Amino acid sequence: MRIQLDFITFNTSYNPNHKPILLSSPFGSKMVAENNNNKEVTLSASMENNMKGTNVHLEVHQKEPALVKPESETRKGLYFLSNLDQNIAVIVRTIYCFKSEERGNEEAVQVIKKALSQVLVHYYPLAGRLTISPEGKLTVDCTGEGVVFVEAEANCKMDEIGDITKPDPETLGKLVYDVVDAKNILEIPPVTAQVTKFKCGGFVLGLCMNHCMFDGIGAMEFVNSWGQVARGLPLTTPPFSDRTILSARNPPKIENLHQEFEEIEDKSNINSLYNKEPTLYRSFCFDPEKIKKLKIQATENSESLLGNACTSFEALSAFVWRARTKSLKMLCDQKTKLLFAVDGRAKFEPQLPKGYFGNGIVLTNSICEAGELTEKPLSFAVGLVREAIKMVTDGYMRSAIDYFEVTRARPSLSSTLLITTWSRLGFHTTDFGWGEPVLSGPVALPEKEVTLFLSHGEQRRSINVLLGLPASAMDVFQEQFLQI
Ligand SMILES: COc1cc(/C=C/C(=O)SCCNC(=O)CCNC(=O)[C@H](O)C(C)(C)COP(=O)(O)OP(=O)(O)OC[C@H]2O[C@@H](n3cnc4c(N)ncnc43)[C@H](O)[C@@H]2OP(=O)(O)O)ccc1O
Numbered sequence: 514m515r516i517q518l519d520f521i522t523f524n525t526s527y528n529p530n531h532k533p534i535l536l537s538s539p540f541g542s543k544m545v546a547e548n549n550n551n552k553e554v555t556l557s558a559s560m561e562n563n564m565k566g567t568n569v570h571l572e573v574h575q576k577e578p579a580l581v582k583p584e585s586e587t588r589k590g591l592y593f594l595s596n597l598d599q600n601i602a603v604i605v606r607t608i609y610c611f612k613s614e615e616r617g618n619e620e621a622v623q624v625i626k627k628a629l630s631q632v633l634v635h636y637y638p639l640a641g642r643l644t645i646s647p648e649g650k651l652t653v654d655c656t657g658e659g660v661v662f663v664e665a666e667a668n669c670k671m672d673e674i675g676d677i678t679k680p681d682p683e684t685l686g687k688l689v690y691d692v693v694d695a696k697n698i699l700e701i702p703p704v705t706a707q708v709t710k711f712k713c714g715g716f717v718l719g720l721c722m723n724h725c726m727f728d729g730i731g732a733m734e735f736v737n738s739w740g741q742v743a744r745g746l747p748l749t750t751p752p753f754s755d756r757t758i759l760s761a762r763n764p765p766k767i768e769n770l771h772q773e774f775e776e777i778e779d780k781s782n783i784n785s786l787y788n789k790e791p792t793l794y795r796s797f798c799f800d801p802e803k804i805k806k807l808k809i810q811a812t813e814n815s816e817s818l819l820g821n822a823c824t825s826f827e828a829l830s831a832f833v834w835r836a837r838t839k840s841l842k843m844l845c846d847q848k849t850k851l852l853f854a855v856d857g858r859a860k861f862e863p864q865l866p867k868g869y870f871g872n873g874i875v876l877t878n879s880i881c882e883a884g885e886l887t888e889k890p891l892s893f894a895v896g897l898v899r900e901a902i903k904m905v906t907d908g909y910m911r912s913a914i915d916y917f918e919v920t921r922a923r924p925s926l927s928s929t930l931l932i933t934t935w936s937r938l939g940f941h942t943t944d945f946g947w948g949e950p951v952l953s954g955p956v957a958l959p960e961k962e963v964t965l966f967l968s969h970g971e972q973r974r975s976i977n978v979l980l981g982l983p984a985s986a987m988d989v990f991q992e993q994f995l996q997i
Contacts, residue, residue: 845884
């Protein structure tokens with residue numbers, strides 16, 4: 514029973530009525546709901562950072578939510594979620610902006626809604642509701658109730674939304690639908706969708722999806738399949754739905770240290786710094802030239818790395834971890850943790866089937882003292898990142914699954930940087946018949962410890978690093994970025 518309570522308590526923080534972490538905490542919100550009875554609602558927010566530099570007051574009028582059910586009868590009953598799914602039951606909000614010269618937005622709602630009912634036949638658990646199984650675990654009750662779908666209209670043109678390459682929940686939050694009055698995540702459907710039509714003929718698809726249903730690769734495959742159905746095409750990657758292939762072993766065997774769960778003491782009072790100063794959110798663009806320079810710096814002064822190229826991820830994550838640690842002025846003996854997700858699909862033995870629709874990612878970590886990290890050359894941090902990647906084997910992932918089975922612990926974010934990399938996720942290829950999105954991305958960063966890597970620019974060869982830091986620390990981080 515303790516397990517259940519922990520789980521529900523943790524996730525209540527995502528309840529929109531309890532100042533959810535994703536929407537409200539770091540950014541604050543000037544959102545005004547003129548009506549919250551789950552019927553028609555007008556949301557408004559002032560935008561000052563729009564692309565045209567004018568001050569636009571975005572108003573989004575949401576119609577009454579509807580339920581989109583699978584087009585034909587689908588399997589009913591409880592649907593197993595693995596421990597990799599259970600461990601990560603948080604809401605991820607994303608938007609996809611479409612604008613076609615050839616096609617207006619008149620049919621957008623109808624086309625996207627119909628395609629949703631068709632794709633749900635393949636992805637039937639998404640039409641169900643989260644519940645707790647008799648064993649006390651998060652599971653899906655495949656009720657076929659349907660995805661919550663909202664049609665909305667904005668009072669402006671799409672290019673007045675602002676710079677969505679930087680998450681901005683105050684504005685972008687109007688473009689996704691949050692269930693009103695949910696007391697915990699069990700009361701939030703696994704997926705909600707909103708289509709907002711703009712005055713220019715463009716539209717935005719806003720999605721709220723629970724991470725327990727899919728990881729980045731799974732989410733991308735779902736959204737792309739939905740687009741294929743909308744264009745009358747067969748699915749290139751039908752989902753593989755049986756998650757019991759990632760069941761815990763019986764009896765569980767914990768064979769690794771799993772320091773991802775270690776709670777580190779905040780000796781440097783980082784939390785009070787965050788409380789004292791406003792948190793600034795910035796996006797740093799690493800273009801191919803900057804990545805090349807960083808890769809050279811990342812292998813300098815190292816016998817083991819010298820002459821060995823490192824990857825963009827290794828160089829970037831090492832740089833961000835080290836620069837953030839310096840910026841936050843962590844004490845020399847302060848332990849600091851790096852956490853990041855590794856796609857385990859090809860590393861499981863046997864590897865996960867193509868189209869595996871649940872979470873195939875595992876968090877890996879590295880811990881060291883801040884003094885060592887910041888005083889040693891960048892190549893030291895690169896070495897730690899590389900070791901953390903190497904640590905992820907079939908044995909490590911099965912041990913992580915079993916660890917969660919026994920402890921129900923969640924990874925700790927104290928004195929931690931959590932990097933989540935979306936740079937190779939093909940959300941930009943989603944096409945519902947209006948071409949690829951002109952822009953796509955997250956609505957917000959979920960926690961102050963999270964940094965997001967997103968692809969950007971020409972041929973998507975640049976990487977945008979999004980992060981939030983207390984104002985004084987952000988200046989120091991920026992200086993280090995400019996010195997590359
Ligand atoms: C719920 O609704 C959602 C959810 C979400 C999003 C959720 C998530 O964020 S889940 C986490 C998503 N992230 C991952 O799954 C990470 C995947 N990446 C890895 O696992 C990587 O292996 C790594 C651990 C990060 C390490 O990466 P790296 O050091 O770069 O090593 P490799 O990947 O092996 O690359 C080395 C080298 O190979 C070439 N290469 C690899 N892949 C590609 C590619 N796709 N295209 C081209 N080239 C490739 C390349 O040369 C690499 O070297 P570079 O120096 O060029 O990088 C969202 C939305 C929702 O609704």
